[in-house]
Amino acid sequence: xxxxxxxxxxxxxxxxxxxxxxxxxxxxxxxxxxxxxxxxxxxxxxxxxxxxxxxxxxxxxxxxxxxxxxxxxxxxxxxxxxxxxxxxxxxxxxxxxxxxxxxxxxxxxxxxxxxxxxxxxxxxxxxxxxxxxxxxxxxxxxxxxxxxxxxxxxxxxxxxxxxxxxxxxxxxxxxxxxxxxxxxxxxxxxxxxxxxxxxxxxxxxxxxxxxxxxxxxxxxxxxxxxxxxxxxxxxxxxxxxxxxxxxxxxxxxxxxxxxxxxxxxxxxxxxxxxxxxxxxxxxxxxxxxxxxxxxxxxxxxxxxxxxxxxxxxxxxxxxxxxxxxxxxxxxxxxxxxxxxxxxxxxxxxxxxxxxxxxxxxxxxxxxxxxxxxxxxx
Numbered sequence: 001x002x003x004x005x006x007x008x009x010x011x012x013x014x015x016x017x018x019x020x021x022x023x024x025x026x027x028x029x030x031x032x033x034x035x036x037x038x039x040x041x042x043x044x045x046x047x048x049x050x051x052x053x054x055x056x057x058x059x060x061x062x063x064x065x066x067x068x069x070x071x072x073x074x075x076x077x078x079x080x081x082x083x084x085x086x087x088x089x090x091x092x093x094x095x096x097x098x099x100x101x102x103x104x105x106x107x108x109x110x111x112x113x114x115x116x117x118x119x120x121x122x123x124x125x126x127x128x129x130x131x132x133x134x135x136x137x138x139x140x141x142x143x144x145x146x147x148x149x150x151x152x153x154x155x156x157x158x159x160x161x162x163x164x165x166x167x168x169x170x171x172x173x174x175x176x177x178x179x180x181x182x183x184x185x186x187x188x189x190x191x192x193x194x195x196x197x198x199x200x201x202x203x204x205x206x207x208x209x210x211x212x213x214x215x216x217x218x219x220x221x222x223x224x225x226x227x228x229x230x231x232x233x234x235x236x237x238x239x240x241x242x243x244x245x246x247x248x249x250x251x252x253x254x255x256x257x258x259x260x261x262x263x264x265x266x267x268x269x270x271x272x273x274x275x276x277x278x279x280x281x282x283x284x285x286x287x288x289x290x291x292x293x294x295x296x297x298x299x300x301x302x303x304x305x306x307x308x309x310x311x312x313x314x315x316x317x318x319x320x321x322x323x324x325x326x327x328x329x330x331x332x333x334x335x336x337x338x339x340x341x342x343x344x345x346x347x348x349x350x351x352x353x354x355x356x357x358x359x360x361x362x363x364x365x366x367x368x369x370x371x372x373x374x375x376x377x
Contacts, residue, residue, distance in 0.1 A: 002334050003054035005034035007061040007068075007297075012331055014298045015324035026298060030068065051150045057307045059096065059165040064297065066094055074113050081115035088115040089128055091135045095147035096165075099172030104180050108140040142183050145174060157333060158365055158373050160307045299323070306330050309364045315357060319349070333361070337373050 002009055010030055014021060021029075044050060056062050070092050080086035092111035097103055112132055118124045151170045156162060162170065176182070297305065301323050303313045308330075316326065328347035332340055337358070344354035365373065 005030055005037065006054060006056055007064045008330060011298050011301060012327040015327045020299060049150055049153060051154060055154065057156055057160060057166065058163045070111055077113050077115050086115060087117050089131065093140050093143060095144050096169060097144045097174050099168065099174050102175050102177035103141060103144060104177035105136050105141050108136050110136055110140065138183055141180065145182050148174060158361055158369060160333065161309050163307055301326065311360055311364060315360055319353060
């Protein structure tokens with residue numbers, strides 16, 4: 001099932017516009033098409049081996065969806081951090097892996113999205129690095145390893161095939177590197193996370209101190225839940241709002257290493273009080289939004305960008321079909337077979353070519369696929 005926010009649908013929208021849209025127009029259309037998708041109730045989580053019905057057969061489409069989606073997330077995380085001091089961290093991982101290379105966790109590339117606080121505070125940045133290590137070691141290898149099994153359950157629709165790179169993933173066996181293991185996904189054992197030295201030390205001291213006085217009315221789960229509250233690193237107290245020098249109220253203390261000034265200077269020189277954040281008026285210019293021509297993949301796609309079978313590709317290539325016609329033919333295959341000839345004609349083909357294209361698509365179907373198409377007609 002074609003997703004209205006996927007690259008094939010966005011490509012069709014681009015071709016349907018009278019004037020060539022710019023990159024920011026495409027981004028806005030993608031956002032509008034995806035808006036509220038979290039509430040569509042189509043996750044279909046009954047099987048842990050099934051891909052979503054919106055899964056794209058083409059590797060280039062999936063790669064484009066990844067980079068565009070991560071770009072949207074980065075913009076949102078950056079904006080939240082600017083506006084409301086929101087702390088955010090997220091990880092993005094593509095499941096494709098080159099079967100010719102052994103799978104090793106240390107070779108997995110993860111796209112990390114963080115808000116500005118992780119660059120401001122070294123402690124936060126250190127925690128982000130630990131979380132990334134946990135993500136790579138505990139989740140990335142298992143996710144990549146299970147992708148081939150998921151792909152083998154996908155049946156392309158009539159007239160469609162996997163692109164060569166995706167087909168290679170379905171036939172090639174990913175080999176684990178020496179010493180690399182896969183976590184047992186069915187196990188309920190909690191993941192062991194590295195502890196901060198201060199947290200570990202405080203935890204041990206708290207447990208040893210409380211052991212002789214354990215309350216029999218407190219369950220083990222309650223004690224475990226309350227423990228992190230006592231072991232969290234102590235927060236730094238806020239600096240005093242007023243000067244603590246009662247003998248000289250004009251003295252302004254610095255937060256770190258106050259300079260030693262002469263007595264006269266301490267009395268006569270007062271540093272300026274920090275002002276509130278000043279936001280300049282106006283909004284960002286349109287140029288910051290990426291007002292540049294859209295990528296060729298959207299504007300001038302040739303027949304190789306579509307997951308047609310090779311006979312269908314040759315047929316369409318011989319008739320010099322335009323990008324708009326290719327997008328319409330591509331979208332038509334999602335409809336009932338009885339509509340194909342009419343839709344092919346609306347795309348610009350003659351009745352004879354439309355009928356020939358329909359017959360060519362049906363010839364490429366297996367008996368099982370043909371029964372599915374005829375049953376849905």
